[in-house]
Amino acid sequence: MKRFTRWFRRAFPAAMIGFLSVAAGIALAELSAAIIGITGPVLNLGSAIIDATPTPVKEWAVRSFGTADKTILLASVAVALGALAAAVGLVSHRHRGLAVAALWAFAAVGAAVSLTRPAADAWAALPPLIGALTGTAVLGALSRARAAARPGGEPGRAARRRFLITSAAVAAGTLAGGAGARLVSRARAAGETSRAQVRLPAPASPAGPRLAEGFYTPNRDFYRVDTALSVPQVDAGAWRLRVHGLVGAEREYTFAELLARPLIERDVTLVCVSNEVGGPYLGTARWLGVPLAELLAEAGVALDADQIVARSADGMTFGTPTRAVTDGRDAMIALGMNGEPLPLEHGFPARMLVPGLYGYVSACKWITELEASRFGDFDPYWVRRDWAREAPVKTSSRIDAPRALAAVPAGRVRVAGVAWAPHRGVRAVEVRVDGGEWRPAALGASASADTWAQWTFDWDATPGRHDLAVRATDGSGAVQDERRAAPFPDGATGWHSIAVRVS
Ligand SMILES: Nc1nc2c(c(=O)[nH]1)N[C@H]1C(S)=C(S)[C@@H](COP(=O)(O)O)O[C@H]1N2
């Protein structure tokens, strides 16, 4: 008994050192993962274990534990880690180097399981690295404090106190780190949590029948352009849209109030002013929203308010001509995109959308405010950076197939792409081979003047190198501008052309 007590009095602090080193390392690893916005190494380890578990064992676990199976798995991981950590501490008593090597081996396992998760990128290696550094530092500090408390060190009582105080400080830091990790990851997920609770109603004014699949850009493929370093997390329950400025009566709307109104559903193509000739920054979606003109009418916008300023939860500002949102086009506060609540990256819970205008003067994501203003009184974010004050989308077209510099077999080749001139509509698309005659392409069904049109052109390709060019004519009869211009300050112009090799 006495011998056991003596052993225990030496072993317990040693095990504690190992335990605290690993716990502090894990806490900081989880906290850094939460801050970066990725899954932490502990959950990654759990997922890797689930993936590696043979199906019969998984089925047995689900049968025996039901929905508690994941909790039980994580608890088992925690117990195993705790035991390993204590073992590391016992080793550290005699062989500090070996204990440190074990900590780094844990971190390496953490990095390996994190980096091999399907959604992982290189950032996944950082939390385990931070964890290893933390663990090493804690192990060193506690071991030194402990060494002082051993015979030959400082007088017993003071040294023991120092060891206890250091341990308590590390334990407190670990708990704070763990709690911080929880808080940060919960705050990061606030938008997704809120979005999952939204049920979109049917539109009072539905769009026409859905066009072919390729006509719509799926939400996950929809281009994203914004200045937000991390996606704003807006809770739809707390969100408000304020309408104020040069109005008769200020208004404020909750998300539920907007959802309860008669909604319109429209197919609209959104284009970024930064899109180069042939570029990818545009997409078409089926949007669901509240007509913007109704909200402005309810507030009673003053006659001389020629600019509607929109502000977002992340502080971005936009200026849209009042005319463009009250001339009868389907300008809206969009709440839905392709049958879903807006994805977080595309502005959940609400964004503005004005057919025919580039995004930077109209498409405010995470919108919180509409202010009736005057062009003379306020310059929004991009106008202060010398982009144009008014920016209708320019008529443009793009060749998507074949790809530039592709090798194609001789014979009948289907050339295809899109053309757009939102709110004017696309009247015609023409294709030219090797600088010859412009010949008409066939236009696919287009939902409205506010969307792009898909086009095809059957080409009898002969061997050799060939150039293909495309141009569109808009609903007013104006032909797409041939002059090459960069996007700054009001959108690129020029005809898209590609070279292909026919063999
Ligand atoms: N809050 C906010 N909204 C924004 C932006 C932004 O930077 N911040 N960028 C705008 C620009 S330039 C464009 S082209 C569109 C792009 O919308 P998307 O990312 O949903 O495709 O969003 C607009 N809305």
Ligand SMILES: [Mo]
């Ligand atoms: Mo843009």
